[in-house]
Amino acid sequence: MADIRDVAKLAGVAPITVSRCINNSGYCSPQTRARVEAAVAELGFVPNRLASGLRSKRTNTLALVLTDITNPFFTTIARGVEDIASEAGYTVIFCNTDESVSKEKKYLQVLLEKRVDGILLVPASNGLDSVALIKKRDIPIVVLDRRVPDLQTDVVRCDSEEGAYELTRLLLSLGHREIAILNGPSGVSTSGDRLDGYRRALNEAGININAKWEYHGAFTQESGFEMAHKALAGVYKPTALFATNNFITFGALKALQEMELRVPEDIAVVGFDDLPASLVTYPFLTVAAQPAYEMGRRAIEILLDKLCGKASDQYQEVVLPAEIVIRQSSGRVRKLVQ
Amino acid sequence: MADIRDVAKLAGVAPITVSRCINNSGYCSPQTRARVEAAVAELGFVPNRLASGLRSKRTNTLALVLTDITNPFFTTIARGVEDIASEAGYTVIFCNTDESVSKEKKYLQVLLEKRVDGILLVPASNGLDSVALIKKRDIPIVVLDRRVPDLQTDVVRCDSEEGAYELTRLLLSLGHREIAILNGPSGVSTSGDRLDGYRRALNEAGININAKWEYHGAFTQESGFEMAHKALAGVYKPTALFATNNFITFGALKALQEMELRVPEDIAVVGFDDLPASLVTYPFLTVAAQPAYEMGRRAIEILLDKLCGKASDQYQEVVLPAEIVIRQSSGRVRKLVQ
DNA sequence: CTGTTAGCGCGTTCAG
DNA sequence: CTGAACGCGCTAACAG
Numbered sequence: 001m002a003d004i005r006d007v008a009k010l011a012g013v014a015p016i017t018v019s020r021c022i023n024n025s026g027y028c029s030p031q032t033r034a035r036v037e038a039a040v041a042e043l044g045f046v047p048n049r050l051a052s053g054l055r056s057k058r059t060n061t062l063a064l065v066l067t068d069i070t071n072p073f074f075t076t077i078a079r080g081v082e083d084i085a086s087e088a089g090y091t092v093i094f095c096n097t098d099e100s101v102s103k104e105k106k107y108l109q110v111l112l113e114k115r116v117d118g119i120l121l122v123p124a125s126n127g128l129d130s131v132a133l134i135k136k137r138d139i140p141i142v143v144l145d146r147r148v149p150d151l152q153t154d155v156v157r158c159d160s161e162e163g164a165y166e167l168t169r170l171l172l173s174l175g176h177r178e179i180a181i182l183n184g185p186s187g188v189s190t191s192g193d194r195l196d197g198y199r200r201a202l203n204e205a206g207i208n209i210n211a212k213w214e215y216h217g218a219f220t221q222e223s224g225f226e227m228a229h230k231a232l233a234g235v236y237k238p239t240a241l242f243a244t245n246n247f248i249t250f251g252a253l254k255a256l257q258e259m260e261l262r263v264p265e266d267i268a269v270v271g272f273d274d275l276p277a278s279l280v281t282y283p284f285l286t287v288a289a290q291p292a293y294e295m296g297r298r299a300i301e302i303l304l305d306k307l308c309g310k311a312s313d314q315y316q317e318v319v320l321p322a323e324i325v326i327r328q329s330s331g332r333v334r335k336l337v338q
Numbered sequence: 339m340a341d342i343r344d345v346a347k348l349a350g351v352a353p354i355t356v357s358r359c360i361n362n363s364g365y366c367s368p369q370t371r372a373r374v375e376a377a378v379a380e381l382g383f384v385p386n387r388l389a390s391g392l393r394s395k396r397t398n399t400l401a402l403v404l405t406d407i408t409n410p411f412f413t414t415i416a417r418g419v420e421d422i423a424s425e426a427g428y429t430v431i432f433c434n435t436d437e438s439v440s441k442e443k444k445y446l447q448v449l450l451e452k453r454v455d456g457i458l459l460v461p462a463s464n465g466l467d468s469v470a471l472i473k474k475r476d477i478p479i480v481v482l483d484r485r486v487p488d489l490q491t492d493v494v495r496c497d498s499e500e501g502a503y504e505l506t507r508l509l510l511s512l513g514h515r516e517i518a519i520l521n522g523p524s525g526v527s528t529s530g531d532r533l534d535g536y537r538r539a540l541n542e543a544g545i546n547i548n549a550k551w552e553y554h555g556a557f558t559q560e561s562g563f564e565m566a567h568k569a570l571a572g573v574y575k576p577t578a579l580f581a582t583n584n585f586i587t588f589g590a591l592k593a594l595q596e597m598e599l600r601v602p603e604d605i606a607v608v609g610f611d612d613l614p615a616s617l618v619t620y621p622f623l624t625v626a627a628q629p630a631y632e633m634g635r636r637a638i639e640i641l642l643d644k645l646c647g648k649a650s651d652q653y654q655e656v657v658l659p660a661e662i663v664i665r666q667s668s669g670r671v672r673k674l675v676q
Numbered sequence: 677c678t679g680t681t682a683g684c685g686c687g688t689t690c691a692g
Numbered sequence: 693c694t695g696a697a698c699g700c701g702c703t704a705a706c707a708g
Contacts, residue, residue: 001475003685014695019687027693046475049451050392051685054700059388061431061452069407070417072617079408082434091448093399094432096420110429113387114399137339137384221616246617253619278559279410279584279613281591281622341701352679357703365677389701392684 002043011039022047053115062303063093063111065104066122066144067219070096073246073273073292074122077144080296081120088304090117099124099185099218105133112137118303120144125187140306142299147189154306156299156318160190160272163288163322164197164244167270170286170324171240172205174331176268180238182227182248184219191216194244194272213238217248224251232259232267239267240330246273249285264331274325286330288322295320340381349377360385391453400641401431401449403442404460404482405557408434411584411611411630412460415482418634419458426642428455437462437523437556443471450475456641458482463525478644480637485527492644494637494656498528498610501626501660502535502582505608508624508662509578510543512669514606518576520565520586522557529554532582532610551576555586562589570597570605577605578668584611587623602669612663624668626660633658 008015013032020026021036028036039045053059064081066074078094085092093116095107104124111119112133118140123130127148134141135153143155171179181198184191199209215231217223224243228251231238241256243249249271256263263269274289298318305311346353351370358364359374366374377383391397402419404412416432423430431454433445442462449457450471456478461468465486472479473491481493509517519536522529537547553569555561562581566589569576579594581587587609594601601607612627636656643649 004687005685015685016687016696017694020694023687025687029693032694044474046447046450048392048453048685050388050397050453051700052687054386054388054392054685054702055687057700068417069420070410070413070614070616072408072410072413075408075410075413078432079406079434082407082432086433086445091431091433091452093429094416094420095424095429096417107424109384112384114429115386115388136382250616250619254615257620275617276408277592278408278588279617281588282595284619342703343701353701354680354703355678358678361703363703367677370678386701389684390703392686392701393703395684 002045004045004047006043007036007039007045010043011035019052023052057115059115059117060090061093061114061116062090062118062120062300063095063107063116064120064144065095065097065107065111067097067099067124069094071219071245071247072276072279073290076276076292077296077299080293081300084297084300084304090304097122097124099188101125101130104130108133112139118142118307120299120303122146123148125185126189140303142303142306144295144299145190147193149189152315154302154311154316154318156295156302157190157320158290158295158322159319160193160322161197161200163272163290163324164194164242165201166197166322166324167242167272167286167288168198168201169204170326170330171242171268171270172201172207174240174268176240177207178213178236178238179240179242180213180215180231182215182217182224182231182241182243182252184217184223184244184248186216188219191244198242212236219245219247221247221251221254224248225255226251228252228255229259232256232261241267241269243269243271246271246275249273249287263329268331269329271329272322283325284328286327287325289325290322291320340383342383342385344381345374345377345383348381349373357390361390395453397453397455398427399429399431399452399454400456400458400638401433401445401454402458403433403435403445403449405435405437405462407432409557409583409585410614410617411628414614414630415634415637418631419638422635422638422642428642435460435462437526439463439468442468446471450477456480456645458637458641460484461486463523464527478641480641480644482633482637483528485531487527490653492640492649492654492656494633494640495528495658496628496633496660497657498531498660499535499538501610501628501662502532502580503539504535504660504662505580505610505624505626506536506539507542508664508668509580509606509608510539510545512578512606514578515545516551516574516576517578517580518551518553518569520553520555520562520569520579520581520590522555522582522586524554526557529582536580550574557583557585559585559589559592562586563593564589566590566593567597570594570599579605579607581607581609584609584613587611587625601667606669607667609667610660621663622666624665625663627663628660629658 097104215227435442553565608624
């Protein structure tokens with residue numbers, strides 16, 4: 001394959017001149033440029049970005065490490081990231097960790113080896129080690145969707161606590177007192193925050209926090225299915241379920257179907273995360289909708305700013321509000337708490 | 339940042355020995371390995387894959403170029419690809435072309451520059467130029483989901499023609515004679531194949547092909563919405579709709595809702611592509627479900643085989659069957675055509 | 677099992 | 693506006 005020297009020879013210039021034309025770095029006269037471009041075309045020259053990256057220490061590649069691209073919430077984030085990144089001339093590598101810390105570590109190692117210019121991370125578990133690892137290498141990082149305890153980083157996330165609070169308050173306003181929360185893994189900040197919001201709403205309503213209403217599992221359909229079954233297996237059954245992510249919600253609904261419980265007549269259901277309109281026939285679920293695309297956009301913008309030195313010295317924490325979308329699954333709204 | 343020579347010095351060996359330990363290439367004694375590993379750890383050495391790629395001409399990076407990662411069909415494919423690729427030690431770059439040939443070209447150029455080891459491509463439009471471009475560079479490629487006319491390549495796709503045929507036959511067996519097809523862009527093979535299957539079923543049933551029942555648009559919700567409106571605007575209205583992908587289906591359903599037409603009582607609906615169980619409460623749509631994960635898996639396996647020279651000389655075309663899943667949207671099954 | 681030599685294809689640095 | 697020299701960090705090829 002032709003290299004930059006072949007092009008230079010054919011165009012009658014020095015290799016560095018070709019380099020400057022290709023990358024629009026430095027000046028070059030229109031004539032020179034024309035001859036270089038002709039030579040590039042004639043030889044079918046394709047610059048080798050491994051070599052240029054090796055030399056320039058920039059790869060124009062970013063990485064988005066998330067838990068599961070199969071989840072529309074993350075898919076939408078990914079799309080936001082990719083749209084902006086590609087406009088800015090960056091390619092994006094995606095990695096699915098499946099909430100596994102060891103997978104996350106393996107991926108991050110590879111990304112460091114590939115010398116990506118920056119990383120967007122949805123940390124599995126609390127993410128402490130991972131973020132520290134990357135920061136030690138001085139690679140710009142923005143944490144997405146989840147908080148990382150005790151660590152200075154930029155974060156873009158949704159206000160899970162408030163969203164959960166409002167969702168719970170909605171259920172309370174509908175007269176529910178026995179509300180079970182079907183939650184994700186406890187090591188993840190969104191689980192913690194959503195539990196906090198749930199408890200705050202109960203507290204305010206003068207209802208005792210009770211461990212028997214609090215279930216912890218995984219952010220998966222299977223787990224939602226299981227937790228719903230457990231929640232309804234005992235003598236004291238909840239009158240409403242709060243599922244803390246979309247997969248849990250659908251798992252729970254499947255369980256309720258099996259038990260022949262109607263939603264919302266027999267039991268009310270609310271959940272976190274909405275589905276894109278392009279995938280829903282009859283919107284039915286009352287949810288706290290996270291602004292996923294916007295989250296991706298904001299995160300990548302911060303990262304790009306850091307990459308061109310435009311970022312402030314201070315770490316930013318961008319917290320976007322969830323939108324409460326009331327539909328049928330929560331039951332009829334009788335009275336809204338002020 | 340420490341480089342391989344620093345490690346070599348500290349371990350008292352030659353750089354190449356360090357290289358062999360890191361990459362498990364060539365032999366090295368346990369003692370040597372131990373000393374190298376200690377040195378690596380002490381210095382926090384992270385191998386530079388730009389340099390090794392430059393030297394070895396392999397990047398361990400693949401690319402998946404698709405139209406829209408937001409579509410669960412492609413998301414599922416992507417997941418299949420990533421799972422297998424990462425097991426085999428490859429990272430995957432994702433690119434969204436939005437069915438735009440120019441975006442596709444831009445991405446492919448970047449991928450060539452990055453010297454990816456192989457490419458999986460869902461071609462926008464007919465994909466001829468793109469595939470030719472890659473093949474000229476001698477980069478292994480597998481085409482996914484769609485056929486490319488007149489070009490020798492490996493292809494993994496679903497049998498769209500047969501799926502469409504069966505779906506249409508189902509509608510015919512339910513007594514429908516005026517069936518509108520809401521189709522994707524005509525430059526894409528899946529559109530063509532689905533139209534063919536639709537027509538074959540009509541022909542067999544002795545029904546004349548009629549252009550007024552055939553709509554072409556894009557594989558988007560908006561387009562499905564529009565086409566459904568058009569299809570039902572005239573004097574002669576179809577009694578059934580066949581939407582050729584998931585987004586079109588949901589757009590059409592939204593239009594029907596607006597028109598206050600009930601499915602399936604007032605009009606029957608069938609579509610291509612199923613939704614993952616993790617995203618559906620009450621499965622309702624009768625669909626031709628494509629084995630998306632399997633398609634991704636097969637495609638990446640062929641690509642990996644080519645990368646390690648295990649592939650046969652012949653190009654393969656893997657055509658997987660779509661599964662017809664009969665649910666409510668098609669109406670009651672009165673009689674099944676044999 | 678390990679080492680030596682050389683060079684992958686570029687861009688930085690300095691010079692004109 | 694253009695060029696010469698050098699080296700980024702690693703591994704292929706060959707030797708021992």
